[in-house]
Amino acid sequence: MSVILSxxxxxxxxxxxxxxxxxxxxxxxxxxxxxxxxxxxxxHEKTKANAKTWYYKGLIYQDIAMNQKAExxxxxxxxxxxxxxxxxxxxxxxxxKGEYSKMSSVKLQEIWGLFINKGFAxxxxxxxKQAISSFEIAQKIKPADTLxxxxxxxxxxxxxxxNVIKNSVVKLNSLNYKSPILYYxxxxxxxxxxxxxxxxxATVKKGLVDFxxxxxxxxxxxxxxLQTGKDSEAAASIENLIKxxxxxxxxxxQLAVLYGKTDTDKALHTYGKVLSIEPNDLIANFNTAVIxxxxxxxxxxxxxxxxxGAYQKEGKxxxxxxxxxxxxxxxxxxxxxxxxxxxxxxxxLDVLIKELNKSVKK
Numbered sequence: 121m122s123v124i125l126s127x128x129x130x131x132x133x134x135x136x137x138x139x140x141x142x143x144x145x146x147x148x149x150x151x152x153x154x155x156x157x158x159x160x161x162x163x164h165e166k167t168k169a170n171a172k173t174w175y176y177k178g179l180i181y182q183d184i185a186m187n188q189k190a191e192x193x194x195x196x197x198x199x200x201x202x203x204x205x206x207x208x209x210x211x212x213x214x215x216x217k218g219e220y221s222k223m224s225s226v227k228l229q230e231i232w233g234l235f236i237n238k239g240f241a242x243x244x245x246x247x248x249k250q251a252i253s254s255f256e257i258a259q260k261i262k263p264a265d266t267l268x269x270x271x272x273x274x275x276x277x278x279x280x281x282x283n284v285i286k287n288s289v290v291k292l293n294s295l296n297y298k299s300p301i302l303y304y305x306x307x308x309x310x311x312x313x314x315x316x317x318x319x320x321x322a323t324v325k326k327g328l329v330d331f332x333x334x335x336x337x338x339x340x341x342x343x344x345x346l347q348t349g350k351d352s353e354a355a356a357s358i359e360n361l362i363k364x365x366x367x368x369x370x371x372x373x374q375l376a377v378l379y380g381k382t383d384t385d386k387a388l389h390t391y392g393k394v395l396s397i398e399p400n401d402l403i404a405n406f407n408t409a410v411i412x413x414x415x416x417x418x419x420x421x422x423x424x425x426x427x428x429g430a431y432q433k434e435g436k437x438x439x440x441x442x443x444x445x446x447x448x449x450x451x452x453x454x455x456x457x458x459x460x461x462x463x464x465x466x467x468x469l470d471v472l473i474k475e476l477n478k479s480v481k482k
Contacts, residue, residue, distance in 0.1 A: 138164070139173055146180050151187060152195050154180045162206075171210040171220035178206035178224060182231055200234055204257060207231070232261040236268060243275050251275040252284055259291075266297045273305055282313055300334045303327035307340050317348050335361070342374075351378050369394050373403045384411050402459040406469070409452035413472060416445035416479075443481050450476040 142157035158177045161167040181203035184196045196202060207224040214221030239254035252275045258268035269288040276284035289306050303323060311320035324341045331337060338361050345354035358375045365371060372394045380387035388411055394404035419442045426435055453476065457469040 139167055139170075139176060142176055142180060146176070146183070151180060151184050151192050155184065155195055169213065171213040171218055171224070174206045174210035174213065175220040175224050175227075178203045178210065178227060181206060182227065182234075185231075185234065200231065200238060201257075203231055204228070204235070204261075228261050232258050232265075235261070236271070239268070239271055239275070243271070243278075246278075248275045248278045248281075252281065263291075264295060266292060266295055269295075269297075270301075277305075282309065285309065286313065298330050300327065300331050300336050303331070304336055304340065307344075311344065311347075317344055320344055321348070333364075335364075346374070351381060354378060367397055369398055369401060369404075372397075373401070373407075376404070376407065380407065380411065384415065387411060400455055400459055402456055402465075405452040405456035405459070406465070409449045409456060409469075409472065412445045412449035412452065413476065416442050416449060419445065446476050446480045450480055 138157045138161040142154045142161060145154035145157060158173070158180050161173050162177050167173045181196060181199045184192055185199035185203060187193060207228045210224035211221045235254045235258040239251045239258065242251035242254060252272050255268045255272040255275065259272070262268070269292050273285050273288045285305055286309050289302060289309060292302055307320045307323050310316050310323060321341070321344045324337055324344060327337045328334065328341065338357060342354055342357040342361060345357055355375060355378045358371055362368065362371050362375065372390055376387045376390035376394070379390055388408060391404040391408045394401050419438055423435065423438050423442065450473065453469055453473050457466065457473065460466045460469055
């Protein structure tokens with residue numbers, strides 16, 4: 121029995137010396153040999169339950185991760201991940217009470233920055249899944265820090281990992297983090313994933329309380345009003361946007377389309393603003409041509425209902441108005457056709473132009 125015990129003691133001493141050797145090799149800068157020694161110690165029954173072993177494994181692998189020599193990096197390609205796991209193991213074994221647990225907790229705060237930088241590098245290299253993983257580890261190290269959640273969202277957006285975005289948004293909200301970009305993602309989730317535009321509208325209104333006149337939020341509000349058929353609210357939202365963007369052709373065209381549902385004069389006036397900025401704009405010319413044509417047709421129908429006496433009084437004037445409207449319509453239709461690319465647009469304009477050519481007085 122004494123011989124067996126003696127043998128056990130020798131094994132124990134040998135494994136403890138592996139930890140010591142790893143420490144000495146690490147101090148001497150020989151990270152590869154230090155890694156070999158600490159790997160053995162972390163797998164042996166006598167030393168794998170010691171926080172000291174895991175602290176030094178974390179330390180050695182952290183230095184490997186930070187080393188610039190190719191042969192050192194090749195010895196442990198996932199060194200930073202191993203370092204993180206090792207420090208966590210030390211904390212777990214001593215339950216935040218012992219010396220090595222406390223030192224490991226400090227080191228975890230250090231490698232948080234390394235995971236953030238790793239995530240940035242992976243993002244720049246378009247390795248978005250790896251970037252998400254790096255940012256998620258950083259989140260575990262510092263769960264109350266917002267940086268890793270925000271950057272996880274940016275990486276997730278590139279590959280449409282909506283669950284990552286949603287989870288990060290939920291966490292940032294719990295941290296009482298406020299920013300227009302957070303509202304943007306929350307609104308996108310509510311509208312596109314949860315299919316709840318009314319909920320998204322409530323969120324955008326809340327966002328505009330925190331960030332009045334934010335262009336991104338105002339654009340989202342406008343789009344949601346359009347999506348939900350709230351034309352008067354959409355028009356008011358667009359008018360507000362135009363105050364700061366008076367030459368925005370897209371906004372002016374959207375506003376003119378809304379006006380056109382109830383007030384063609386206001387629509388024509390707004391399309392006129394577009395055409396003063398861009399005379400060949402397809403949408404403004406197309407819709408102006410349609411308005412003039414429809415107005416001319418309405419007057420033509422009225423002309424057909426006039427009595428002989430009424431025609432003698434106003435018929436010639438009405439005919440002149442109709443001809444002017446059709447000529448204006450033809451001019452805008454031809455300009456629109458010159459810019460049209462979609463086959464359906466070209467077909468509609470061809471039909472309109474042929475009809476107008478029949479109606480316009482030569």
